Amino acid sequence: MRTNPPPPSNPKNPAADKSKLAADKAKAKADKGKALMNELRAVTKETPGYGTGNYTLDLDEYELAGSSDLQLKLLSIFRSPQYKPPVLPNIALELTDLSKKQNVSYDDVVRVVEKDPMITASVLKLAQSPLYGGRPVQSLKDALNRLGIATLRDLVWQVVANMRLFRVRNYAPIMERMQLHATFTAYAARIIAQKAGIAAEHAFLCGLLHDIGWSGTLLAISENNSKPPEPKTLFAAIDKMHVEAGGAMAKLWGLSQEICTVIGNHHHLDKQRKPASVLVPVLCVAEHLADELGFGIEIKPDDGILRRDRIDANLDGRFDTAVGMLKLETKLDAIREAAAEAGQRIRKVDA
């Protein structure tokens, strides 16, 4: 049996009634946001559980907090002296240190990589994938002969990142997207640095890890909540704080100063100022190509038009600034073509 809906409390003007309701709702939301901020400000290093991830707020509070409140809350995780980034297998860091030294033998490299049979197997698989020519590789020595130490180090990082950094419980679809974005940006950054004639040793690694603040933040939330909030609730806030979070993680891993600087400044590009590293404009161009070629964090809309407020976007004009800084004007077509080709191979490996 159908029942009639209850009459509005102001039958003469239901619209006014509706707007009062909306205003009350907005006020309640703002009050909750303020209360949350007060609660956060009241947290000190002496608060039990501070910085260990044990000091958490309810799911509802994530949803009610405004983007800037949430941003601060999330940053407090990374600013805490107790924060620990995800553990990386030693071999990635050992190999990175080794590749800085002169006169390193292939045997030294093999000894480091072989310590982890699972990583070795994945490295060999990737070394014979279409990304590296698609020819069979018999051993690590064989891969080294073909690729050299620096490229093998990058390849090990790609394997390690896929195993450890892009696996976050409860956030699998967005992490898959992040992995694709990071992998494309790494290969594109390497291509751009080469074409720009920059001896950028860390172009690939910076591309691979540039948005690591996203993974680190989702990982911290996922570990500390039995029912983590929907990614869309968090996007705007993470978008604004991932640069600082990623810089903090890189520092804690003990990565080189240049890599930490690039990750911690990868969206900071200003026409008037010298960039923090030449790799900042390199990443800006790489990310632009990622968006253009469908490797952005957000899926490219069907109409092909990129939204200005898309996630992880560089502000208008930054791409042109980066192209100018790197003097790539006449090389852009070749770069785009090489990056598109790398993108197709990445999709094949990913498939």
Ligand SMILES: [Fe+2]
């Ligand atoms: Fe990015």
Ligand SMILES: [Fe+2]
């Ligand atoms: Fe980013």
